[in-house]
Amino acid sequence: MKFEEYLDTLPKNVLSGEDVQLPEKTFREIFKFAALGKEDTFYHLGCHDEKGIEIANKEFNVKKAIGIDNNPEKIKNGKNNINEKKIDVELIYQNIQETDLSDATVILFWFTDEEIINEMTQKFKELKPETKIITIWGPLPNYLPDKVNFPYIINKIPFEKAKNLQEQLLAVFGVKCIDFVTAWEFAERYTKSMSGSEIKNDRFLTILQTLIIWINAKELGVTCTEEIPESIRTYIGIMKMHFDIDFEYLLK
Template identity: 75%
Template sequence: MKIEEYLETLPENILSGEDVQLPEKSFREIFKFVGLGKNDVFYHLGCGNEKGIEIAIKEFNVKKAVGIDNNSEKIQDARVHLKERNLQGQLICSNIEDSDISEASVILFWFTDENIINKMMEKFETLKPETKIITIWGPLPDCLPDKVNFPYIINKTPLKRAENMQEQLLSIFGVKCIDFVTAWEFAERYTKSIGTPEIRNDRFLTIIQTLMIWINAKKLGVACGEEIPESIQTYIKLMKMNFDIDFEHLLNE
C-alpha cells in the first residue's frame, strides 16, 4: 500500500494529533531550552491534558500558565487535576484561532493543519515584541528561527522572514542541502525527543521519518545531488518488501 494509505489506517485522532500528548521529559527539555521562568506568561495552544501547565507552574515558577484546547472533556479533566494539586493554572475550552493570546510571553504551538497555522500566523504577527513561539519539528511558515535545538524551534516576534527555502533549511538543519545522514540524524532526534519509554517501534518510525524528510527535500529542490542515495533506495525497498508500504510513487510526483 502507498504510505498515504498506511497512514489512513491509523486512528483519525492520532493523525489529527488530538490524542498525541508530549511526554513530561519533552516539556522539561522545551522549557529549559526556551528559558522559561518566573516572569513569563506561558500559553500552551492545544494543551490536551494539564501536564505542561503543571510543570510550567511547579518546576519553572511561571507568573501565569494558560492552556487552550477545544476538547471540553479533556479541559474538564485537566481542571480537576490542577485543582487536586492546588495549582492555579488557567484552562480554556476554545478554538485557538478564536482565543486572545496577546499577554503571552512564551507560546507552545504544535499543529500541522495548514488552515490553523495560517490563521495563527496572523495572530502571531500582532504579538508584543520578544514573544517566543515554540514549534516542534517544523518551523513557522517562511520564517527564520531565532534558536534551534531540533526538533524544538523558537521564533521571536517580530518574525523574521526567510528569503528562500535554502536559507530556512540552513537555519534549521545547519546544512545547505539534505543527504541521507542528515535526514536520519534529525528523524532520530525527533523520535527520541517526542517518544515515550513504552515505544517499541522507534526504529520503524525513524525510517519512515527519514524517508519523508529526504523525499520532501528532493521535491523542494534542497536534496544533495540529483541521484537517489543508495541508503534511501535500500530503505524504500525494505519498507516495500517487509511491510508492504510503498514510497516509490512519491519520487515520481
C-alpha cells in the same frame, strides 16, 4: 500501498495531533530550550490536560501558565487534577483562534492543520516583540526560525520572512545541503523526543521520518547529491517489503 494511502489508514485525530500527548520529558526539554522562567506568561495551545502548564508552573516558576483546549472532557479532567493538586494554573475550554494572547511571552503551538496554522500565524504577528512561539518539527510557514534544537523550533516576534522553502528548510537543519546522515540524525531526534515508555516502534518511525526528510529535500533541490543514496534505497525496500508502504513513486 502508496505513502499517502498509508497515512489515510491512520486515525485523523492522531495525524492532527489532537490525541497526541507530549511526554513530560519533552515538556522539560522544550522549556529549557526556550529558557522559560519566572518573568514569563506561558500559553500551551492545544494542551489536552494540565501536564505542560503544571511543569511550567512547578519546575520553571513561570509568572502565569494557561492551557487552552477545545475538548471539554480533557479540560474538565485537567481542572479536577488541578484542584486536587492545588496548582496555581489556568485551564480554559476554548478554540485557540478565540484566545486573547496579548500578555503571552512564550507560546507552545503544535498543530498540523494547515488552516489553523495559517490563521494562528497571522494572530501571532500582532503579539508584542520578542514573544516566542515554540513549534515542533517545522517552523511557522514562510518564516525563518530564530533558534533551533530540533525538533523544537522558536520563531520570535517580529517574524523574519524566508526567501523560499529551500532557505527555510536549510535554516531548520543548519546545513548547506541534506544527505542521508543528516536526515537520519534529525529523524532520530524527533522520534526520541516524541517517544514515551513504549519504544518498540521507534526504529520504524525513524526510518519513516528519514525518508520523508530526504525525499522532501530532494523535491526542493537541496540534497547533497542528485543520486539516491544506497541507504535511502535500502530503507525504501524495507518499507515496501515488510510494511507494504511504497515510497518509490515519490522519487520519479
